[in-house]
Amino acid sequence: MNILILGSGGREHALAWATAQNPKCDKLFVAPGNAGIATLATCVDLDVNSGEAVVAFARTEQIDFVIIGPEAPLAAGVSDALRAAGLLTFGPSQAAAQLEASKAFTKEICDASGAPTAAYAHFTEHAPARAYVEAQGAPIVIKADGLAAGKGVVVAMTLEEALAAVDDMFGGSLGAAGAEVVVEEFMEGEEASFFVLCDGEEALPLGTAQDHKRVGEGDTGPNTGGMGAYSPAPVMSDDIVAKTMDEIVRPTLREMARRGTPYQGVLFVGLMIKDGQPRLVEYNARFGDPECQVLMMRLGAQAFDHIQAAAESRLADARVHWADDHALTVVMAAKGYPAAYEKGTVIKGLEALPQSSTQMVFHAGTALKGDEITAVGGRVLAVTARAETLKDAHRLAYEMTRQITWEDGFYRSDIGWRALD
Ligand code: AMP
Ligand code: GLY
Numbered sequence: 001m002n003i004l005i006l007g008s009g010g011r012e013h014a015l016a017w018a019t020a021q022n023p024k025c026d027k028l029f030v031a032p033g034n035a036g037i038a039t040l041a042t043c044v045d046l047d048v049n050s051g052e053a054v055v056a057f058a059r060t061e062q063i064d065f066v067i068i069g070p071e072a073p074l075a076a077g078v079s080d081a082l083r084a085a086g087l088l089t090f091g092p093s094q095a096a097a098q099l100e101a102s103k104a105f106t107k108e109i110c111d112a113s114g115a116p117t118a119a120y121a122h123f124t125e126h127a128p129a130r131a132y133v134e135a136q137g138a139p140i141v142i143k144a145d146g147l148a149a150g151k152g153v154v155v156a157m158t159l160e161e162a163l164a165a166v167d168d169m170f171g172g173s174l175g176a177a178g179a180e181v182v183v184e185e186f187m188e189g190e191e192a193s194f195f196v197l198c199d200g201e202e203a204l205p206l207g208t209a210q211d212h213k214r215v216g217e218g219d220t221g222p223n224t225g226g227m228g229a230y231s232p233a234p235v236m237s238d239d240i241v242a243k244t245m246d247e248i249v250r251p252t253l254r255e256m257a258r259r260g261t262p263y264q265g266v267l268f269v270g271l272m273i274k275d276g277q278p279r280l281v282e283y284n285a286r287f288g289d290p291e292c293q294v295l296m297m298r299l300g301a302q303a304f305d306h307i308q309a310a311a312e313s314r315l316a317d318a319r320v321h322w323a324d325d326h327a328l329t330v331v332m333a334a335k336g337y338p339a340a341y342e343k344g345t346v347i348k349g350l351e352a353l354p355q356s357s358t359q360m361v362f363h364a365g366t367a368l369k370g371d372e373i374t375a376v377g378g379r380v381l382a383v384t385a386r387a388e389t390l391k392d393a394h395r396l397a398y399e400m401t402r403q404i405t406w407e408d409g410f411y412r413s414d415i416g417w418r419a420l421d
Contacts, residue, residue: 007069036363053080146177189274228415
């Protein structure tokens with residue numbers, strides 16, 4: 001098959017790496033890709049948020065299958081354009097991707113399907129939202145309804161913080177994304193991520209992970225896209241997975257199908273677990289980044305078979321072949337991230353590192369300048385390893401980070417601490 005993957009992050013490098021290993025893969029294109037992806041696929045400069053541009057490219061290159069990595073093309077309806085053009089596509093329709101693009105929509109689906117989640121109220125106006133927050137008190141969670149690149153959620157420990165967040169969002173700090181606001185009960189517990197492939201009706205659990213969202217050691221400091229992750233998540237016992245499938249995932253899929261907008265793609269289920277009970281924090285309509293890196297490292301080439309089965313509505317017969325293993329990834333980011341950082345700094349030592357089924361450096365924000373690898377993003381590398389134990393995966397990943405010379409980069413030295421303790 002000729003395959004096109006949309007995106008340019010560590011997630012897409014991991015997807016391309018797993019796909020390239022599958023014997024079904026003939027030509028592999030990634031748009032726009034990055035310097036790491038360029039070593040195993042042809043990178044193409046395409047506007048991935050334009051259905052028209054992606055369809056035109058797919059026709060010219062005789063693409064058989066398109067895998068959509070990030071949320072922006074999903075929210076822009078690129079999957080609809082591709083399917084309308086008769087192209088096999090992995091990724092939910094624009095209507096189904098509302099599970100990520102609108103927090104209020106997800107809450108409505110939870111109400112309709114009985115999925116356990118935080119109590120909430122939805123506001124389109126400033127004054128009633130303020131009054132509600134004052135009546136509820138802190139801690140409380142304020143969420144912009146729309147996509148806000150990770151800046152749309154304020155977990156407020158004090159009433160002042162909560163009111164300031166409401167004022168900011170209705171004041172336009174997040175643009176249209178904050179024109180509507182969801183106010184949620186604060187949930188306590190342990191967070192985990194659960195990934196499920198969906199074909200509109202059937203669902204196939206693909207693995208669990210935990211990530212580290214805060215920039216600093218000990219999970220402190222500002223939120224980021226994720227500074228590291230590991231899989232599996234110890235808190236996701238068989239019992240919790242079964243409860244999540246029965247009480248949250250399947251009811252959601254039934255409700256989406258009932259509305260005429262069946263969900264096809266990967267469902268990223270963000271959970272809060274307390275006293276043996278999972279509750280939904282949020283859905284995303286894509287793989288997590290860097291969670292995808294640890295999932296792909298554990299699944300290898302079979303990941304592509306399951307992704308294809310989801311797109312072809314064949315998940316009823318799909319089976320994941322599990323090894324009893326662990327993977328861990330350490331994100332290397334540009335100094336300053338998640339605030340301002342320098343671009344174009346040089347990274348050395350990558351060529352000497354292993355590239356195997358147990359050790360891989362996935363590129364997230366790199367570009368080739370002459371024959372040097374330069375950093376062009378905030379999160380730049382995802383240094384990933386797999387082993388029989390989490391401890392060994394941790395050791396292997398950190399051994400690799402120490403061989404990378406990048407003065408303008410940093411990483412957290414405590415990825416996996418909760419699970420390793
Ligand atoms: P989200 O963008 O919805 O994933 O939210 C970002 C982070 O905010 C989550 O990963 C949680 O750590 C936290 N969060 C979101 N909603 C809640 C909630 N209702 N209670 C506690 N923490 C939450
Ligand atoms: N690592 C969290 C995310 O991809 O949203």
